[in-house]
Amino acid sequence: MNRPIDAALSQDRPAKRAIRQLWLREVRRHPANGNPIYLTLPGTEGKDIDLLINEGVIATTETGAIAAEDIGKVVAVESNSEAVLSLQRKYPGLRIHNNTLESLMNGGGPYAWPNKNISRDMRAKVVNIDLDKSLRAECGEEVSFPLIKIIKKISQLHRERPNAEPAEPWSLCVTVNSTIEWPEPAVRFFFRFLANNCSEHQTFKESAAATLGDNLVNRIIAEYQSLTFNHIDPDDRAKLLCIFLPKLIMCEINDHHWEAIDCSTLSYGGNEGHAAMTTITIAFRVSNAPIPSQRYASNICNIFPGLGRVLDNGTIELG
């Protein structure tokens, strides 16, 4: 079995190591009570699981199997059966769902929900969706992003716990290829969405201008109906995605009363044969803000302090 995703996930270059450290930071952010603590799409190599084992987050037995008391702490999602076998060989006892994330969640629709066990696993303290693909857009009656719909459902599962238990803080990590290959309506949606936020939220506009420059922000506001990605410098394009993606997530999960208390959006790669990637980590807690617009305004302003780039040597450069 030779899949590009496995090659991408097994990379041990400094930038990728730095990102795994961010995931570890999120795992440590939350108390380790209750399972699972980490849900991941690890590929066949499971480097992130290696890290959790090496850092003592998960214990293993003398044969390398996941220790009985830690079974269920980590949950993997992998659709390919042979990849499941590779993972199971590497980590006997690891809980693995042999399916796509989308199928497990019964799609992004609001009516069909996963069963009890899958719901439990989706309520992991850290949900890490590490993809090598770019964000896919679907253009029907309206533009939608299937991945974001899934994230929205996951956030709702976190909010609505069984037996009316109170919602607990959690973290979301998402990594996608920075390439944007969307149909025209999705491109239009992208620019309009950014333009609206810049128009409606002064703080957001100022922060965006500090990152992208006044010129580009003004262009977005003025030309959102005609602007295309071809008109924009590749570096700025990556920055735009870094702003758009968390903003879109904040927007979608706003109904579920989550407050982003910490957010990093970093770009990396894009050189020496490595694909340009965008990675986000957001730590959530239940928001006390009663008004949705207040919550949203606060959340999108939290995006900017964590914007940056992971350099090839693994250094994180913010701003």
Add this chain to the structure above:
Amino acid sequence: MAHPGFYVRRFALPYPPTKYRSHKLMDNRLSGEILVASRIVDYLSSGLYESPAACLKELVNNAYDADAKLVELFVKPDANRIIVTDDGTGMDSQDFKRNFSKISESFKRESTDRTESSRPKIGKIGIGFIAANEICDIMQIISTKKGSREKIDIEINFKAMRMPDEERKRPGDSFTKADYEGTVSQAHPDEHYTHIFLKEVRGPAQELLAGARNRGESKSLYGLSPKTIAQRLRDPNLRSWEDFDFYSQTMLEVALNVPVPYVDHWATKKYDEVLSSFTNRANSLDFRVVFDGTELRKPTLFEESDESFVKTFQYEGKDVSFESYFYVQHGVLKPQDLNGVLIRIRNSAVGKYERSFLGFPSSIGTLFQRWLSVEIWADDRLESAMNIDRKTLRVTHPAYLELVDAFHVQLRAALNEAREKLYEQPSRKKKRIRYKQELDIIKEVSEAARTSVSSVTADQMSAEQNHRVLLKKYSAIELIEIVLDVSKRTLSAKERKLLMDELVREVLSK
């Protein structure tokens, strides 16, 4: 052990297993060919395997027959999906169609009963994969064969067999066991393997395998190395494998049955040499099974004991030949799962240790039967006596009958030896020790008496006083016993008889 809820009786109504075809009526005589409808296989498979372990060992044995050197099983964390993967010869699409599309016919021993590497095949009629049907609803097979550029990825849906008859029936009165669909893709011709994914493992089997039905605080062997498992199995406090959780019992049952090696010094170092032919035989099969990362070894382990012996036998007979060993130790064997006789045919066990010793009268050497563990490695001729469940033998089969007779002769000899070596000899030894202790006491008493007497002048010491001194310490009976013991060691038989006569006369005169 039967587990409540595991059996699933699928068909409530009996179905005629035979039908008549091409019958003809001639001269008032009716003749014709009786064919077995393919559905009979459904009946055979239903409840064929008494436990999930029986199903798993069937799949492992299939891998052995495919010349695999390594089989890996993955059951944890929750047994909702079980993976059995091997590095055996594998299958291409033609093999798959041949072996799976009509399971009532078998090609397992079509041309030879040996594998390419000359292993005697364990499977015989090709129903091993029905084992999968017993524990799951969906089986995915990914396989490629050495020399072939095909990789098959096929999913068999066993749910189909639980559909109503009219939906399951195929033209020609053939019943489909399960529908399958899959793909054929490119593979490297050097690759060869089979990965089996048992998906949607059925509730009771899943609960048992995952250990969800554990009783109380059961111990587990999950994630342990063979060395640690050996230590746990030798724990003197372990009464039975049932002290472990069901997951571990499954692991042990699989290990007992399939052709994996023994643990080093399995019957203690003392018997390494005498049992080397059994150890070497199992080890030479070059077959490893790894269960959730734990390499399996035969769970036949005996504890270090001075009061034990091992006896090996070989039997060459008309209908059967076999080699066996008897491990006997003083005291009840623990864990009790090893007490009894285990028969291996073609390197694979038939069921578990059988505690009636193949119908040996329980009245003979009752005590010693519980001290005994026997393995019989029989030759291929016994195979035809094996029932389809692979856990029992046909009691009327000539090979079985001969084996039983020969075995019972050996068993009698072993029990006699146990009685002599482990019971009577130690008993005599204990008596000797006791005599020696008594003699020491006498010496001590004599010494004390001498000391006491020497302090009194000879003219003061009358015979009467002497008697009083001794009678203060011992009763008359004890004194007589002491005298007799001393006489045994110091007097000849003739003198002893004389002494006895005098003593009897003396006692009677009193």
